[in-house]
Amino acid sequence: MKKNLVLLLISLLFIMLNAFGQDRAAEPMLPDSNAITSETVYLGNILILSDIPNDGGGGIEIDWELNDSLNNYYITIVRREGRTKKIVASDLLASSKQVRDVNSDEDMSNVKDGTEYFYTAILSKYAVSQQILDYLVCDSIDLNTRTIADGYQVYLISDESGPVKAKASWFNPERLTVFVSAIIISFIFLLYLQFARNGKKLYIRKINGLDAVEEAVGRSTEMGKPIMYILGIGYVTDIPTIAGLTILGRVAKKVAEYKTKILVPSYDPVVMTTAQEVVKEAFTEAGRPDIYNKNDIMYITQDQFGYAAGVDGMMIREKPGAVFLQGLFFAESLILAETGHSIGAIQIAGTTETAQLPFFVAACDYTLIGEEMMAASVYLQKDPLMLGSIAAEDIMKVIIIIIIIIGFILGILGIGLHIEFFNKIFNLLIEIL
Amino acid sequence: MAISTNIWIWIAALLTLAIYSFLYKDNPFYKFAEYLLVGISIGYGVSIYWHNTIITKVYNPLVHEKDFLVIIPLILGLLMFSRFFKSYSHLSRMPIAFIVGAGTGLSIPSSFEFLFKQVQGTMPASLDVGNLIIIVGVITTLVYFFFSMEHKGFVGKVSRIGITFIMIAFGAAFGYTIMARISLLIGRIQFLLSDWLGIIK
Numbered sequence: 001m002k003k004n005l006v007l008l009l010i011s012l013l014f015i016m017l018n019a020f021g022q023d024r025a026a027e028p029m030l031p032d033s034n035a036i037t038s039e040t041v042y043l044g045n046i047l048i049l050s051d052i053p054n055d056g057g058g059g060i061e062i063d064w065e066l067n068d069s070l071n072n073y074y075i076t077i078v079r080r081e082g083r084t085k086k087i088v089a090s091d092l093l094a095s096s097k098q099v100r101d102v103n104s105d106e107d108m109s110n111v112k113d114g115t116e117y118f119y120t121a122i123l124s125k126y127a128v129s130q131q132i133l134d135y136l137v138c139d140s141i142d143l144n145t146r147t148i149a150d151g152y153q154v155y156l157i158s159d160e161s162g163p164v165k166a167k168a169s170w171f172n173p174e175r176l177t178v179f180v181s182a183i184i185i186s187f188i189f190l191l192y193l194q195f196a197r198n199g200k201k202l203y204i205r206k207i208n209g210l211d212a213v214e215e216a217v218g219r220s221t222e223m224g225k226p227i228m229y230i231l232g233i234g235y236v237t238d239i240p241t242i243a244g245l246t247i248l249g250r251v252a253k254k255v256a257e258y259k260t261k262i263l264v265p266s267y268d269p270v271v272m273t274t275a276q277e278v279v280k281e282a283f284t285e286a287g288r289p290d291i292y293n294k295n296d297i298m299y300i301t302q303d304q305f306g307y308a309a310g311v312d313g314m315m316i317r318e319k320p321g322a323v324f325l326q327g328l329f330f331a332e333s334l335i336l337a338e339t340g341h342s343i344g345a346i347q348i349a350g351t352t353e354t355a356q357l358p359f360f361v362a363a364c365d366y367t368l369i370g371e372e373m374m375a376a377s378v379y380l381q382k383d384p385l386m387l388g389s390i391a392a393e394d395i396m397k398v399i400i401i402i403i404i405i406i407g408f409i410l411g412i413l414g415i416g417l418h419i420e421f422f423n424k425i426f427n428l429l430i431e432i433l
Numbered sequence: 434m435a436i437s438t439n440i441w442i443w444i445a446a447l448l449t450l451a452i453y454s455f456l457y458k459d460n461p462f463y464k465f466a467e468y469l470l471v472g473i474s475i476g477y478g479v480s481i482y483w484h485n486t487i488i489t490k491v492y493n494p495l496v497h498e499k500d501f502l503v504i505i506p507l508i509l510g511l512l513m514f515s516r517f518f519k520s521y522s523h524l525s526r527m528p529i530a531f532i533v534g535a536g537t538g539l540s541i542p543s544s545f546e547f548l549f550k551q552v553q554g555t556m557p558a559s560l561d562v563g564n565l566i567i568i569v570g571v572i573t574t575l576v577y578f579f580f581s582m583e584h585k586g587f588v589g590k591v592s593r594i595g596i597t598f599i600m601i602a603f604g605a606a607f608g609y610t611i612m613a614r615i616s617l618l619i620g621r622i623q624f625l626l627s628d629w630l631g632i633i634k
Contacts (some may be wrong), residue, residue, distance in 0.1 A: 358603035
């Protein structure tokens with residue numbers, strides 16, 4: 001009986017010790033006051049807080065002023081909103097002098113406009129451990145103490161700065177130049193559209209790759225093979241993808257006229273939906289809505305190399321007679337173009353990605369280089385109004401050439417004003433106006 | 434030589450070989466790896482969309498933060514599903530029009546800023562051979578992209594110089610990118626010979 005009682009007492013003691021140990025582990029680490037050394041200095045109020053100017057809100061800029069001798073120290077920034085604390089940045093080198101507390105895609109409500117925030121800086125010789133970071137944001141800590149220590153190092157705490165509020169700006173004056181340029185460019189475009197409306201004859205030069213569209217579609221039809229149109233891995237908001245969709249409309253019209261089949265494997269679901277609409281409209285325009293099959297415009301995947309593998313497999317099995325690669329391409333460009341080449345298809349490629357264009361030039365029969373792709377829809381349609389926009393673009397290029405030559409001459413004359421010279425003239429004009 | 438006993442390294446190595454088998458010809462191993470890659474990436478993509486879009490950008494703001502402005506993009510997003518109903522499928526054009534219009538509009542200011550930076554970068558401060566090549570290269574390349582005039586006579590000659598500059602740049606870019614691809618291939622072969630087969634250390 002006595003033996004059992006002793007065993008029971010030992011067990012209870014063990015359980016109590018264990019529980020006590022767990023409680024201690026759950027507590028935030030308290031500072032070891034003995035570790036505070038003579039190195040301890042008073043940081044004071046080092047943080048300068050401000051709303052980030054000319055932004056859409058949800059952003060606060062935190063700058064700090066520290067003696068250069070502390071440049072190799074680490075700085076941690078803690079934000080307080082009411083009783084809630086958050087680590088904004090940790091293990092930053094003090095020499096960086098600045099950090100921004102902003103919203104991100106993952107946390108859109110990190111910084112709320114109109115809310116009062118307070119910030120405190122913690123300076124340390126070495127990187128801050130996770131235990132100290134947890135301790136800094138726990139409710140019990142009083143950040144008004146000037147130092148804390150963990151037996152390993154001393155942490156110097158600044159005075160709390162704030163309050164500061166984030167706010168959104170209606171206008172960004174730094175982009176005034178862009179605004180005025182947009183007005184000038186719009187004016188030139190409207191002028192040339194008016195010329196086109198008035199019947200002025202406008203010309204567009206020969207683009208070899210586009211002359212081959214009919215040949216490629218015709219050859220595929222004769223061989224009884226489908227046409228494959230690859231829009232790349234861009235989204236519908238990317239300009240090359242939009243240009244690719246416009247060319248798709250013209251190619252699909254030819255396909256409908258020849259009563260052949262077009263396959264459009266897509267990377268993005270929205271691009272796929274848009275491509276379905278474009279092809280459907282083209283088939284209707286050609287008077288053949290009956291042969292339109294929406295399943296020919298299919299979704300593959302939104303993984304870059306998964307898409308490349310899927311399209312390659314499809315190419316090998318369907319063996320299209322013509323492959324169009326028009327849109328935004330990255331590292332998968334050569335994988336696709338090389339597979340198209342290996343099956344003997346006529347390939348017409350086009351992209352604005354300068355790093356991928358060499359691969360298309362090497363592996364494809366025709367390549368639309370950069371802006372040639374943008375001009376393609378005008379070339380294929382030859383609409384007088386759209387020809388006006390091409391002429392306006394050329395005028396813009398002439399203006400750019402003149403600006404470059406003036407800047408170059410000013411540069412070699414030693415005036416060294418470059419773009420600042422134009423900025424000064426521009427600002428002067430704004431003031432006069 | 435110590436062949437790996439880690440099952441995941443074996444799976445990665447066999448899938449690598451299955452993908453490389455495409456270099457010989459299309460075969461069942463490649464098909465298996467292709468379908469697996471496409472299927473897994475779609476599944477992964479759906480989970481990413483669910484957490485990063487539905488939960489983070491719709492559910493949390495609407496339910497926890499009572500931000501009812503989220504309802505507008507939510508309705509636009511839901512309109513995409515109208516494609517499944519023949520009589521209402523035209524409604525799906527509204528979100529597409531919004532995305533294309535907003536995307537194009539938003540890209541204009543950044544395109545302008547990019548253009549200004551390029552113009553600024555083309556204005557060298559001193560006259561030397563390198564700077565002269567830059568100026569001649571940029572101007573002749575711009576002339577090559579003139580579409581509203583025939584490339585004959587003086588313009589034709591200048592544009593030919595322009596396309597020569599473009600091809601030299603493409604040659605340099607080609608070599609540079611091939612080097613990067615070779616290093617990727619080396620990485621994969623190292624994985625096969627070192628992590629999997631243990632032939633090299």
